[in-house]
Amino acid sequence: MLILSRKVNEKIMIGDDISVSIIEIRSDQVRLGVTAPKNIKVFRRELFDAIKAENKAAVESTPIFPELDLGLRGEPL
Numbered sequence: 001m002l003i004l005s006r007k008v009n010e011k012i013m014i015g016d017d018i019s020v021s022i023i024e025i026r027s028d029q030v031r032l033g034v035t036a037p038k039n040i041k042v043f044r045r046e047l048f049d050a051i052k053a054e055n056k057a058a059v060e061s062t063p064i065f066p067e068l069d070l071g072l073r074g075e076p077l
Helices: 045-060
Strands: 011-014 018-026 029-035
Antiparallel strands (some): 011 018
């Protein structure tokens, strides 16, 4: 892990097109600004973990109407 010290209005660059700006430092909280291309998804870690858990649950869930054949097995609709 790389650990850096930054002050308000200073930035960290990740590659050529992602920058992380220090917006505000208040007691035990730091406000960050992230500038990245639209094709790069940026999430808070707790939201990222929740999305992963939901996706995993969706993949593992049983279909509500298993009798419906929606052509998911490569068969024509």
